[in-house]
Amino acid sequence: MSSALTGFLPYPIVQAPMAGGGSVPQLAAAVSEAGGLGFLAAGYKTADGMYQEIKQLRGLTSRPFGVNLFMPQPDHADPAAVGVYAHQLAGEAAWYETELGDPDSGRDDGYDAKLAVLLDNPVPAVSFHFGVPTPEALQALRRAGTLTLVTATTVDEALAVERAGADAVIVQGVEAGGHQGTHRDLSETDGCGIGVLSLVAQVREAVALPIVAAGGIMRGSQIAAVLAAGASAAQLGTAFLATPESGAPAVHKEALTNPLFVRTELTRAFSGRPARGLVNRFLREHGPYAPAAYPDVHHLTAPLRKAAAKAGDAQGMALWAGQGHRMARELPAGQLVEVLAGELAAARTALSENPAQGGAL
Incomplete structure (x- = not known):
């Protein structure tokens, strides 16, 4: 497990930043306090709105947390x-x-202004979606003491993340809820994404960066599986969407397990x-x-x-949701982290006692 990525985390569990209201300070604080890495979503917010949420989060926890930025988009419409x-x-x-x-x-989602705030008021981690920041931006964040992570949905994108100088890559499988973090939006690739386990294994062979695996992960046994495939941590979004601390509307939370969907x-x-x-x-x-x-x-x-x-x-x-949405549990976020950690430990123990069972995780 990479100390650069998980050295300050008791558990290799990252709460995905869910733009649109799900990732509120209360959720990020609860996850971080329980030993995971909570994330705020700066997407669709103003720079000041992001800053105010960071201040609020710092008042709720002294544990490490992260902030996610959307990259500016080219005008191809x-x-x-x-x-x-x-x-x-x-x-x-x-x-x-x-x-x-x-x-x-x-x-541009106010990208430059948000980046300036994060350089003036550094946070422990910053992740990027929809593209790769410039090497200069990543270096500036590193000098400020911030760990940088960038989403990739293919091996080529992961290689681009490594070349740019990020500290880690978030490998997002096609199972993930919400937006695919592709670096270029190509309509001909719609529906052609790779599953998280296969993608983690492929990226592990191609880059030396620590990997955070994302995509449909809802149980500790699935975290064990992506760790065995080469990831250093797992990122979960839908699993935390149903928690009381999530800012998602009640109707969205209920829909996750509603048999109508x-x-x-x-x-x-x-x-x-x-x-x-x-x-x-x-x-x-x-x-x-x-x-x-x-x-x-x-x-x-x-x-x-x-x-x-x-x-x-x-x-x-x-109603953004990953493929594992029916497995959502209405637990407090901190308790969910503890349950996931317990399931992860049990899965690792089972694997060590029965190595031939590894493929069943």
């Missing part, structure tokens, strides 16, 4: 395709009695980028027609998603 999609969503706007959002509301699917319906969520009415009706246009579609549908959440209408919300 076809305005005509976005316009056609907006026309298709007109009925949704009428139903929820709201206006569609402005698709031209910004592409039997499966997940990668979709562009809500944001224009592939993201895994529970299959609901909105996803079924609009997913096949959503263009590859992020964050344009995200901005466009934001008022619809907010109106659906306010109305408690799970059929109109982005």
Whole structure:
């Protein structure tokens, strides 16, 4: 296990940063206090909003934690395709009695301002999604004492992360809930992702960086499996989404185990980028027609998603969830960390006593 990544963690458990409201300071604090690594999600927040959450989190725990940033996105969207999609969503706007959002509301998510805050007020860890920061940015964070992690969904992306000089790579399998952290959004690769176990093994042979494995992990036995495959830690998002400390709406938490929602699917319906969520009415009706246009579609549908959440209408919300969502447990976040750690220890013991059983983990 890499001391650079897990030396300050009692348990190799990372709480995934879930943008959109799930990763609140209370959740990150509870995970960190229990011996994992809690994360705040700075995506879709202002730089000041991120800073205020960091201050709040520091008031709740003295343990290490992390902050996640979205990389700025190139402008490859076809305005005509976005316009056609907006026309298709007109009925949704009428139903929820709201206006569609402005698709031209910004592409950089305030990245430079957020990075400046994190250099002026360093935090223990910073991770990046949707691309690779410049080597200069990673070096500046390292000089500030911050551990840097970057998401990769392929071996080539992991190699790019290593070349840029990050301290660790988050290897995200196709099972993961929410947005796939691909470095380039290529529509021809939709649905062609690699499972986390296979991807971890491939990345382990290609790069020397410590690996954090992400994708559908809900049990300690699965953590044991990715560690055996070469990871130093596991990142779990959906597992923490159902906890009382999570900031996700109650209707979203309930949907994770609601038998009405039997499966997940990668979709562009809500944001224009592939993201895994529970299959609901909105996803079924609009997913096949959503263009590859992020964050344009995200901005466009934001008022619809907010109106659906306010109305408690799970059929109109982005119900991000990984493939293991039915295994969600409504435990306090700190208790969940302890349960996962116990399951991990039991799985390791079973493996050491019965090496031939390793493939069953």
